[in-house]
Amino acid sequence: MFKTAFVTILGLPNAGKSTFLNAVLGEDLVITNPKAQTTRHRIKGILNDKDYQLVFSDTPGIIKESAYRLQDAMMGAVNESLDDADVVLLILDGQFPKIEEFEAYKDKITCPLVIAMNKVDLVQDQEKLQADIDRVKEYFGTELIFAVSAKENFNVSGIINALVDLAPEHPAFYDTDSISDENVRFLVSEMIREQILTQFKKEIPYSVEVSVTEYNEKEKLDEIFATVFVERDSQKGIMLGKGGAAIKNLGIASRKRIEEFIKKKVFLSLSIKVKKDWRTDDQQLQYFGYIKK
Ligand SMILES: Nc1nc2c(ncn2[C@@H]2O[C@H](COP(=O)(O)OP(=O)(O)O)[C@@H](O)[C@H]2O)c(=O)[nH]1
Ligand SMILES: [Mg+2]
Known part of the structure; x- marks a missing residue:
């Protein structure tokens, strides 16, 4: 039984979406930087295993109000990736989840949702983290939430397992020995x-x-x-x-x-x-x- 899913990575600028994708792939496919708005396009990265294929879409960080046409186009790429998703992987900064920023997106997510509380390597106060996790669970109505560090490759595999569980049975969509279809x-x-x-x-x-x-x-x-x-x-x-x-x-x-x-x-x-x-x-x-x- 082979499983495959389109996984759209969603989050605010700088949450670590691109770093997470690179951690999943084990290669620096997409570019990352402390500056906001590093990612401008939807970029696919593909994780292949003998039993599954996960096709991730890295996306630009969501911003409430675009300041210029390029940003409009970037938010267009985010919406398009949400439309195609089998699963949405929401990446939050575990230090400051800022869930209220997702009010406009909450209803656009119609498929299963997995949430990563990223950058837990930087979190000092574990009690606050636990309280934040509970708040996030309640807000999005999901139990599938994981504390991870993309940078230190901590618990990335927990997320992969959750995504594979949710993936529909389907043959691979892409070449199974390539990490990307980008040229x-x-x-x-x-x-x-x-x-x-x-x-x-x-x-x-x-x-x-x-x-x-x-x-x-x-x-x-x-x-x-x-x-x-x-x-x-x-x-x-x-x-x-x-x-x-x-x-x-x-x-x-x-x-x-x-x-x-x-x-x-x-x-x-x-x-x-x-x-x-x-x-x-x-x-x-x-x-x-x-x-x-
Ligand atoms: N300490 C720490 N830094 C991280 C982690 N994940 C990402 N970063 C850093 O956060 C910044 C933004 O990462 P990036 O992947 O470009 O964020 P994106 O805008 O969501 O794609 C970069 O400087 C990353 O090195 C993490 O788990 N821990
Ligand atoms: Mg990025």
């Missing part, structure tokens, strides 16, 4: 964006989009050409840095991250272009794949 160009562009989130401050992380323009697989090394889009000329200057130092560092860090993931040597060439105010422009958002044509 490598997209994953690589995300890895470059992850390094931008780490290296740059203020508005830069929110203003960039990365696109891989050419990917040549060669025997000894993969040749990758990517463009970093920013919203303004001034941002281009910051990204280049003094004498090109910033982009050089970005190139080195990104290359290492990509090499670790694809387990192969990489030649990476980065260029920077200005696409004025792309985050508020429907046509550009379409071009970058945030809204459908």
